[in-house]
Amino acid sequence: MKIPPVKGTRDFYPPEMARRNWIVDGWKKASLRNGFEEYDGPIFEYLTMYQVKSGQEIVEQLFSLQDRGGRELAIRPEITPTLARMVNQKINALPRPIKWFAVPRLCRAERPQKGRLREFFQWNVDIIGEDSGQADAEIIFTTLDYLRSVGLTTKDIQAKISSRRLLAAVLASIGIPAERLAPLYAVLDKKPKLPPETFAALLAEQVPDAGQAGKVRDLTALDSVDRIGEIAEPNEALVKAVDELRTVFDILSAMGMSEYCTFDPSIVRGLAYYTGVVFEVHDIAGELRAICGGGRYDNLLRDFGGPPIPATGMGMGDCVLEILLEERGLLEKQVPKRELEYFVALADPQMAKPVYEIVARIRSKGHSANFSYRQGGLSKQLKEAAGQNARVCVIIGQEYKDRRQVVLKDMAAGAQELVDVDQFLARL
Amino acid sequence: MKIPPVKGTRDFYPPEMARRNWIVDGWKKASLRNGFEEYDGPIFEYLTMYQVKSGQEIVEQLFSLQDRGGRELAIRPEITPTLARMVNQKINALPRPIKWFAVPRLCRAERPQKGRLREFFQWNVDIIGEDSGQADAEIIFTTLDYLRSVGLTTKDIQAKISSRRLLAAVLASIGIPAERLAPLYAVLDKKPKLPPETFAALLAEQVPDAGQAGKVRDLTALDSVDRIGEIAEPNEALVKAVDELRTVFDILSAMGMSEYCTFDPSIVRGLAYYTGVVFEVHDIAGELRAICGGGRYDNLLRDFGGPPIPATGMGMGDCVLEILLEERGLLEKQVPKRELEYFVALADPQMAKPVYEIVARIRSKGHSANFSYRQGGLSKQLKEAAGQNARVCVIIGQEYKDRRQVVLKDMAAGAQELVDVDQFLARL
Numbered sequence: 070m071k072i073p074p075v076k077g078t079r080d081f082y083p084p085e086m087a088r089r090n091w092i093v094d095g096w097k098k099a100s101l102r103n104g105f106e107e108y109d110g111p112i113f114e115y116l117t118m119y120q121v122k123s124g125q126e127i128v129e130q131l132f133s134l135q136d137r138g139g140r141e142l143a144i145r146p147e148i149t150p151t152l153a154r155m156v157n158q159k160i161n162a163l164p165r166p167i168k169w170f171a172v173p174r175l176c177r178a179e180r181p182q183k184g185r186l187r188e189f190f191q192w193n194v195d196i197i198g199e200d201s202g203q204a205d206a207e208i209i210f211t212t213l214d215y216l217r218s219v220g221l222t223t224k225d226i227q228a229k230i231s232s233r234r235l236l237a238a239v240l241a242s243i244g245i246p247a248e249r250l251a252p253l254y255a256v257l258d259k260k261p262k263l264p265p266e267t268f269a270a271l272l273a274e275q276v277p278d279a280g281q282a283g284k285v286r287d288l289t290a291l292d293s294v295d296r297i298g299e300i301a302e303p304n305e306a307l308v309k310a311v312d313e314l315r316t317v318f319d320i321l322s323a324m325g326m327s328e329y330c331t332f333d334p335s336i337v338r339g340l341a342y343y344t345g346v347v348f349e350v351h352d353i354a355g356e357l358r359a360i361c362g363g364g365r366y367d368n369l370l371r372d373f374g375g376p377p378i379p380a381t382g383m384g385m386g387d388c389v390l391e392i393l394l395e396e397r398g399l400l401e402k403q404v405p406k407r408e409l410e411y412f413v414a415l416a417d418p419q420m421a422k423p424v425y426e427i428v429a430r431i432r433s434k435g436h437s438a439n440f441s442y443r444q445g446g447l448s449k450q451l452k453e454a455a456g457q458n459a460r461v462c463v464i465i466g467q468e469y470k471d472r473r474q475v476v477l478k479d480m481a482a483g484a485q486e487l488v489d490v491d492q493f494l495a496r497l
Numbered sequence: 498m499k500i501p502p503v504k505g506t507r508d509f510y511p512p513e514m515a516r517r518n519w520i521v522d523g524w525k526k527a528s529l530r531n532g533f534e535e536y537d538g539p540i541f542e543y544l545t546m547y548q549v550k551s552g553q554e555i556v557e558q559l560f561s562l563q564d565r566g567g568r569e570l571a572i573r574p575e576i577t578p579t580l581a582r583m584v585n586q587k588i589n590a591l592p593r594p595i596k597w598f599a600v601p602r603l604c605r606a607e608r609p610q611k612g613r614l615r616e617f618f619q620w621n622v623d624i625i626g627e628d629s630g631q632a633d634a635e636i637i638f639t640t641l642d643y644l645r646s647v648g649l650t651t652k653d654i655q656a657k658i659s660s661r662r663l664l665a666a667v668l669a670s671i672g673i674p675a676e677r678l679a680p681l682y683a684v685l686d687k688k689p690k691l692p693p694e695t696f697a698a699l700l701a702e703q704v705p706d707a708g709q710a711g712k713v714r715d716l717t718a719l720d721s722v723d724r725i726g727e728i729a730e731p732n733e734a735l736v737k738a739v740d741e742l743r744t745v746f747d748i749l750s751a752m753g754m755s756e757y758c759t760f761d762p763s764i765v766r767g768l769a770y771y772t773g774v775v776f777e778v779h780d781i782a783g784e785l786r787a788i789c790g791g792g793r794y795d796n797l798l799r800d801f802g803g804p805p806i807p808a809t810g811m812g813m814g815d816c817v818l819e820i821l822l823e824e825r826g827l828l829e830k831q832v833p834k835r836e837l838e839y840f841v842a843l844a845d846p847q848m849a850k851p852v853y854e855i856v857a858r859i860r861s862k863g864h865s866a867n868f869s870y871r872q873g874g875l876s877k878q879l880k881e882a883a884g885q886n887a888r889v890c891v892i893i894g895q896e897y898k899d900r901r902q903v904v905l906k907d908m909a910a911g912a913q914e915l916v917d918v919d920q921f922l923a924r925l
Binding site: 070071072073074075078079083086089090098101107111112113115119120132134136137140144151154155157158159164166168174176178187203214234263325372374391407409420423425426430432433437438442456459 | 535586858
């Protein structure tokens with residue numbers, strides 16, 4: 070009986086696993102050097118948790134299941150609701166700001182396509198308890214710090230930064246009613262994926278007045294915060310939102326990331342819970358989906374039954390990232406190849422017992438070692454060692470019987486050396 | 498709206514995450530030094546995959562779900578079926594023996610209790626393509642190598658080793674029909690968890706003849722392979738099974754693990770697919786469930802539509818292990834505490850910009866650094882640094898304005914040093 074894998078999932082054979090580990094290790098290192106601590110939650114939560122705030126797209130893509138008592142559960146499509154739940158549970162015991170990261174496995178019942186799978190890994194960094202632009206800047210810096218560390222330059226990627234607070238202030242001054250904002254954001258977020266006519270039709274649904282709709286278009290095309298005045302009359306909310314966004318850019322500039330960052334008011338993000346600064350990182354060529362996205366979500370903890378605590382964060386999936394790194398040739402040269410430190414071979418079939426003993430002693434010193442299960446000749450064993458990319462072959466033969474000496478063969482250089490086995494083991 | 502976590506799952510706050518990471522890292526290191534390569538599969542598979550061979554207990558505990566096309570899926574309760582599927586898919590391209598490991602997240606809809614949760618992590622090591630006892634010995638050695646490396650001694654744990662092949666040969670010579678073996682193994686596996694009367698009743702169901710039942714009891718109480726002759730007449734299958742088991746013990750002895758290993762014919766393992774050598778590691782005090790278990794499953798790949806290829810492996814969950822390590826005080830002293838390398842503080846509120854700059858430069862050199870988001874006094878910042886277990890505080894004040902010098906304060910020793918900022922950054 071032959072059973073296929075489920076569509077939209079991946080099998081990680083050792084070469085693919087090495088790539089995934091290299092990506093995840095990079096995420097973890099970037100998180101730690103930027104002062105974040107790791108957390109994780111369960112792979113499933115009560116279904117209702119994702120119906121509160123995640124937005125329609127995510128709710129439609131839930132993998133739901135039941136526990137044995139018939140309660141409705143769902144595999145996590147994102148980890149932010151779990152983060153909100155966990156922080157709320159211990160809110161009085163956690164020193165602030167809370168700087169946490171996670172690398173959850175997530176599932177969404179999407180139609181599998183380039184850069185989108187039903188199961189993926191997502192790097193999340195979040196700062197909870199800090200409402201200043203310092204936290205938003207830290208999130209964006211950490212994101213770019215990782216992307217820069219794996220070799221992506223300003224020729225490859227760009228962080229596009231905006232602010233829902235700013236958008237809301239401008240849209241209010243244009244005359245768009247507050248209750249139209251959420252559906253309008255959803256339309257603006259979809260713009261890059263829609264044919265122009267479809268976008269125009271959807272925009273007209275939300276903003277029937279042609280003059281207003283024109284201003285919305287002008288707004289999303291602005292290339293500088295300084296030109297906001299061309300569209301909207303300054304008011305208190307707008308001035309505050311502009312100041313906040315300027316702070317973020319100023320800190321990113323002090324942190325040496327100016328060249329990676331640009332103001333782009335067409336960025337609004339799809340998730341329903343964003344409230345302030347929002348951003349996405351895109352490939353410069355514009356051929357891929359967003360590499361990552363994030364922003365401020367100051368109401369989410371309160372919506373999950375906690376106190377009103379500000380928060381900001383970012384999520385980066387592994388699928389689009391891996392495509393970009395592959396295209397730029399950055400995986401091939403950076404993902405470590407399998408390597409075995411020692412392969413212990415026997416030149417005499419009688420020597421099996423010392424092979425076991427020496428392999429065990431090499432391993433107990435923390436070094437990797439293998440041996441052949443086949444009683445083949447030495448050349449076959451050396452071939453097996455080469456197949457495992459062994460660095461050194463330890464050959465046990467007559468010299469071992471006579472004087473406890475072994476041959477160390479450097480597999481790359483081919484050089485051989487005869488050494489006392491105890492000295493060899495002692496210097497490991 | 499407050500939503501609780503699902504019963505039987507765990508939230509990993511940073512301290513719990515540090516424990517889990519330490520356990521998982523130990524598993525990975527032990528796997529790599531023993532020559533295993535890492536793989537992983539999807540979190541769910543088609544439901545039927547677990548109905549083939551996993552055994553009744555696992556089938557009853559499946560978390561099942563549907564994809565959007567209505568196909569029945571299940572969250573993986575074990576990874577061995579996925580391993581069999583993956584190996585079968587690429588059987589001709591994979592050099593043998595296949596020595597692979599994984600650390601999957603698994604889910605079982607069990608009643609949560611001590612050492613058993615609905616979601617857990619399990620270390621798996623498997624060797625595919627090798628039928629000699631060398632592979633079984635390697636699996637057991639790798640298991641014990643890990644347990645020894647975290648500080649568990651022969652006073653804490655014992656590997657109990659047996660063989661289904663041996664059991665089958667003895668039971669055949671006693672006169673138990675072959676078709677009774679599978680249900681009899683299930684009864685024998687449950688023995689430690691059952692009251693004696695219940696066990697006796699279940700045994701009588703499978704082996705109604707009192708004389709035969711007595712011999713089954715005698716068999717499971719044997720303390721040495723050499724005493725098999727007291728129960729069964731030697732036959733070819735029995736001699737072969739005894740030889741195979743002796744090989745395993747001999748290799749484990751050559752590898753220095755004799756003192757951790759004992760023959761125990763009461764070990765049969767619950768899973769339906771075992772065919773040869775089986776083993777479990779138990780705490781010596783016998784207070785906990787098995788720490789891990791494994792064995793040979795030579796028919797599984799064929800049952801999953803592949804060629805008949807021998808295989809042997811082991812699975813170790815994190816729950817029982819963590820309880821044992823905690824009881825022995827081995828977590829507290831070995832799990833690393835959170836540590837931050839640098840906390841950059843400002844002695845003058847005007848100095849925010851250089852703080853951002855220096856923090857970014859420290860991080861870009863690969864070192865961890867934080868700063869305070871609050872414009873509080875220096876003593877408040879030092880307190881925040883101490884709360885994050887910072888090793889060194891970098892203090893930016895008047896000396897920076899005057900001559901680009903910063904104070905480095907060793908947080909443990911209290912010693913302070915005035916250094917040129919560029920020299921400090923250059924030597925990182």
